[in-house]
Amino acid sequence: MKPFDYLRAENTAAACHAGAGRGAAFIAGGTNLLDLMKLEVMAPGKLVDVTRLGLDRIEEEAGGLRIGATVPNSDLAADTRIRRDWPVLSRALLAGASGQLRNKATTGGNLLQRTRCPYFYDTDTPCNKRTPGEGCAALGGETRNHAILGTSEHCIALHPSDMAVALRALDAQVEVQSPEGNRRAYDMDNFYCLPGDTPHIETMLEPGDLVTSVFLPAPKGDRQVYRKVRDRASYAFALVSIAAVIRMEGGRIAHAAIGFGGLAPQPWRDIEVDATLTGTTPSAALFDKVADILLQGAETHGGDDFKIPLVRRLLPAVLEEATA
């Protein structure tokens, strides 16, 4: 690990100020950052500890919940309000990592965890995300864990979070504080950037921008399902995952928001999928049709070819469960 200075920030303003310095990075649970720092994939010269800023509370607000950025994933999953009204979020969190990791992993850190592309981790291979302009070793390489939607010729890495997939289906917002002291919020739809020719830029955050909380609006659907398919039964990242938030009225789908993991460089959602489902009566034909819509334009790379038939089976199964 490269040497770094450590600073325990006393308040959010001090954290943002220090985080804006050249080579500085925030550290929360450390479960992703330290892993990457050991391999020198990331080598910040200064670590700003954000775990003692009082951002560890979950508070009721406007019919929804405001979740502090450093609330551990385990507390969030176990919160009785989340379990009752936003169960898809509990389920997504519980499907991720292990009991130990969830105790350290935070809301903000989970959103901002980096890809698990093996070439990103291997500093002996070229990677545009690690070193812009170097090339992409995944193209033509081992691609079992890569994205098939939203990629570019420069990067096909996927976003590995389970939690973020549920948050996207729940229309959550990410609140950010800037070094100038301004607060702003992003819809999950606008928080992440597609790789394009700048795969090293993953979110709208600028240096020193601190994620302070995530706002969960009142749930728009009471039928919530999270399904994750992976290579082993537990303690593994998703090959494909789906979060469905649905409300039924008189046998018809009145609200549909479907989030997808394991398919794209960001927790994915397709407005055409949601729109096609909304207002209709559930049927096998409808579910196949939305799978077609989702996968139009999908590009696979050999190792990830299996994701197409997997999604074609998983999506109808999830929708069937959520609309039954």
Next chain:
Amino acid sequence: MQITLTINGADHTLDLDPRVTLLDALRDHLGLTGSRKGCDQGQCGACTVLVNGRRINSCLSLAVMHEGDAITTVEGLSDGALSPLQQAFIEHDGFQCGYCTPGQICSATAMLDELAAGWPSHVSPSLDGPCELTEAELAERMSGNLCRCSCYPGINAAIRDAKGHQA
């Protein structure tokens, strides 16, 4: 950096490079070698310790971030007599080489508390409980601890036995 860590109830003041993980501080600076280094990347659970009663992977945490926390290692679970879980691991042959054992025992100690607090798991049929410690629940809740010798039958029997004592 000078820091004070509270481990198994005693304060230790150390002069540490900020790069030192909690695991390396325990093993290399304090001689508490019960916590093991398997993978050093959060994938095996051998380094599991309790921080304020919660299980974490000490290999993925910086020592300097733990000032003021109450840290418990496997060495701190027994006060003279072995804890019920430690005793049960012996009785049920919950190990072969023993490398994963301290992590298993620390992890199971906190896991039983999570269960008692009504925390659901990925395999819980309902998020509202009650949570029975079925085979599936046990496997899921302990999935963060790998055993290379595959002593899972003994480990599971030991955890069940200790839970029985606790109830």
